[in-house]
Amino acid sequence: MADYTPQLPDEDTGLYEHHSFIADKGQAPLRIDKWLMNKVENATRNKIQAAAKEGNIYVNDQPVKSNYKVKPLDVIKVLFEHPPFENLLVGEDLPLDIVYEDDTLLVVNKPAGMVVHPGHGNYSGTLINALIYHFDNLPKNSSDRPGLVHRIDKDTSGLLVVAKTEHAMAHLSKQFKDKTSEREYVAIVWGNMEEDEGTIEGNIGRHPKNRLQNTVYMDDDADKGKPAVTHYKVLERLTYVTLVSCKLETGRTHQIRVHMKHIGHTLFNDERYGGERILKGTTFTKYKQFVDNCFKVLPRQALHAKTLGFEHPETGKIMQFNTPVPDDMQACIEKWRGYASHLEH
Template sequence: MEDQSINPDDLYEHYSFVAEKGQQPLRIDKYLMNFIENATRNKIQAAAKSGNIFVNDVPVKSNYKVKANDVIRVLFEHPPHEYLLVGEDIPIDIVYEDDDLLVVNKPAGMVVHPGHGNYSGTLINGLIFHFENLPKNSSDRPGLVHRIDKDTSGLLVVAKTEDAMNHLSNQFAEKTSEREYVALVWGNVDEEQGTVEGNIGRHPKNRLQNTVFEGDDAYKGKPAVTHYKVLERFGYVTLVSCRLETGRTHQIRVHMKHIGHTLFNDERYGGEKILKGTTFSKYKQFVENCFKILPRQALHAKTLGFEHPSTGKWMSFTSELPEDIQNCIAKWRDYAKHQSL
C-alpha cells in the first residue's frame, strides 16, 4: 500500500499556536475550540481525522492531549481564504475622498477584512470592487491603515497610494493621529477622567479575548494607553469618551473591563450580563430591552484626525452616534431621571 502520510511542507498553514508553560493536559479538539473563532468541535475533529492537525510536526487524532510547549499547527492543501480576495459590490459610506485617501463610516456588523468565518461581505471586499490598485499594508491587506472591530461602528481612514499608506501608518505608529471613541460602560465610573495603562496581549486561556498583563507577566503584552473622561452618568451605566494613544486589538474593551467597567452588551467580555443594578425583575426586563435595542457592544469610533499625507494639513472628521446607541442612551437617560425623583 502506498504511504498516505502528509508532508507538512506541502500544506498551507492556517493556524499556529504554542501551548503555554502552565498548560494542563487537554484534548486537542477542546483546546482548539478556545483558540479558533467560529470553529465547531465537529469541524476540528474532521480536520484531525483528515490528518490536518499537527503537533510538533506530527499529525495527531482529536483525542491527543495538548501539553505545555507543544507547537500546534492546522494545515490544509488550500491557502487561507483571507488571501483569496474577491471584490464585491457592497455599499460603502464614504465621508471624504481625494486622490490619496478616503475616510469611511463603517456600520456595526461589517467585518473590516476577511478572516476565519468571514470571507465575504467585508469592507475590503467592497473596497477592492470600488477601487483599483489599493496599496497593501504590512499584513498584505489592501488600503487598510488601521481597523475597528466587527461590532464597533465609526470612522476609518483608507490609503489609496503607497505614499499615503506609509505616511498614515507612521502617524498611527508614532501616536500622532487622533482617535476618540464613545462607549457606554457598566457601573458608575469613579473619576471624571483618567488614564488606563497596561500591556495588552492574547488571553492565555481564551484566545478570542485579549487581557491586561501585569507584574511579572507584563512583558507578555504590548504597551497600551487609553485616556477616558465621563460624558454622562446614568447610575448603573456611564457614557464615556475614550481617546486612544495606542491601537491594540480590543483596547478600549479590555482596558475598561480591567478597571471594572466592561462595555455594555459586549458579549465577548461578559458585558451581555447584568453587571450592575437591582434584583427587581422590572429592572431586568428594562436591561433586556436595552440589549435588544443595541444588540452589540456600545462602542463607536466618533472622531478621527490625522495629517494629510500630501498637503501636511491637519484633517479631522466626526461621525454621529448611530441610532442603536442613541436609542439605548435615551432609555438609560429616562431610567436614571425616574430613579432620582
C-alpha cells in the same frame, strides 16, 4: 472590479503558505501545537495536531510533528494544499458610507455588524470585499490586506481611514505606529465611574484560558502582551451606566473593551466580556425588563469610533473627522437618560 492574482504555491512543496512566524530570540522550548495555539486565531489544538499529522507544519523548511519543541528564531510555516481564503478576495457591491475621499485616501464610516477583513468564518460581506469592488489597485498592508491602515471590531461602529496609494499606506501606518493619529471613541460602560477622567495603562495580550478574549497583564506578568494606554473622560452619568469618551494612545485588539473591564466598568452589552449581563443596578423585575429592552435596542457592545484625526500624507494638513453616534446607541443612551431622570424625580 479589482483583479487579484492568486497566491502561487511553494515550488518545493507544492503547498500554499497560510501562516508564517519567526520564534523570538528568548523563546523557551514549547511544543509547537501549544505555540501555534497562541498565534493562530480560531485554531484549536485538534486542528493544529491534525495539520502536523498531515505534514502541513514546517519548521526551518522541514515538516515536524506536533510534539516538536519550538526553539529561538525557528522559522515556522503552516502550509496547505488550497490557497488561503483571504487571498481569494472577491469584490462585492456593498454600500460604503464614505465620509471623505481624494486621490490618496478615503475615510469610511463602518456600520456595526460589518467585519473589516475576511478571516475564519467571515469570507464575504466584509469591508475589504466592498473596498476592492469599488476601488482598483489598493495597496496592501503588512498583513497583505488591501487599503487597511487600522481596523475596528465587527460590532463597533465608526471611522476608518483607507489608503489608496503605497505612499499613503506607509505614511498613515507610521502615524498609527508613532501614536500621532487621533482616535476618540464613545462608549456606554456599566457602573458609575468614580473619577471624571483618568488613564488606564496595562499590557494587553491573549487571555490564557479564553482564547476569544484578551486580558490585561500586570505586575508579575507585565512582560506579557503589548503596552496599551487609554485615556477616558466621563461625558454623562446615567445612574447604573456611564457615557464615556475614550482616546486611544495605542491600538491593541479590543483595547477599550479590555481596559474598561479591567477597571470594573465592562462595556454595556459586550457579550464577549460579560457585559450582556446586568452588572450594576437593582434587583427589581421592572429594572431587569428595562435593561433587557436596552439590550434589544442596542444588540451589540456600546462602542463607536467617533473621531479620527491624522496628517494628510500628501499635503501635510491635519485632517479631523467626526461621525455622530449611530441610532441604536443613541436610542440606548436616551433610554438611560429617561431612566436616570425618572429616578431623580
